[in-house]
Amino acid sequence: MKIPMSRSIVLLPILLLAVMVAGAEAATIKGTVEGGKRLKRSPAVVYLAEVAGEFTPPAKNPVMDQHNMTFIPHVLPVRTGTTVDFLNSDEVKHNIFSPDHEKYNLGTWPRGEIKQHTFAKQGVYTQLCNVHPEMQGFIVVLDTPYFVLTDEDGNFEMKDVPPGNYTIKAWHEKLHFDKEQVTLTEAGVDNLALKSRKSR
Numbered sequence: 001m002k003i004p005m006s007r008s009i010v011l012l013p014i015l016l017l018a019v020m021v022a023g024a025e026a027a028t029i030k031g032t033v034e035g036g037k038r039l040k041r042s043p044a045v046v047y048l049a050e051v052a053g054e055f056t057p058p059a060k061n062p063v064m065d066q067h068n069m070t071f072i073p074h075v076l077p078v079r080t081g082t083t084v085d086f087l088n089s090d091e092v093k094h095n096i097f098s099p100d101h102e103k104y105n106l107g108t109w110p111r112g113e114i115k116q117h118t119f120a121k122q123g124v125y126t127q128l129c130n131v132h133p134e135m136q137g138f139i140v141v142l143d144t145p146y147f148v149l150t151d152e153d154g155n156f157e158m159k160d161v162p163p164g165n166y167t168i169k170a171w172h173e174k175l176h177f178d179k180e181q182v183t184l185t186e187a188g189v190d191n192l193a194l195k196s197r198k199s200r
């Protein structure tokens with residue numbers, strides 16, 4: 001669409017101002033979850049609890065692939081309302097089902113096909129394949145836009161968070177973490193530590 005010259009002259013400063021305001025308000029929370037070697041095998045999901053806000057579906061659906069007899073990624077965090085594309089990239093047929101919450105079985109399908117599921121409720125959904133019982137993955141559905149995966153040393157960096165008071169939590173398939181309260185200013189938070197309770 002072509003915007004008339006006169007209108008773009010008016011719009012441009014408004015857009016720049018909007019970008020500057022958004023930039024000034026956003027801060028970063030950096031920290032670490034405790035968990036040692038278990039975090040090298042699978043990441044934790046760090047998230048802000050009970051944060052309301054508008055839901056805008058992602059431009060592209062997140063993908064849970066099945067490749068080399070493995071769910072990829074092993075852990076996929078998404079916002080409530082998101083549709084996930086389930087792909088099969090193997091020569092063999094795979095199935096996907098979850099025994100959790102509303103439960104689903106998407107059927108069994110060959111390479112290259114995609115099935116979908118829309119996650120309406122917050123929670124952890126174990127992903128299983130009834131053809132290959134050793135396969136396991138997790139989709140973590142969250143009522144917040146603020147979530148991030150840890151790296152293999154347990155470090156995380158949550159960007160673009162508006163300053164405020166939050167409860168920060170973490171989920172891991174084998175570990176439990178204490179929640180923490182965090183007061184975020186524009187300066188950001190640099191070294192938040194989430195301590196692990198006993199492992200499951």
Ligand SMILES: [Cu+2]
Nearest residue numbers: 094129131132
């Ligand atoms: Cu399978």
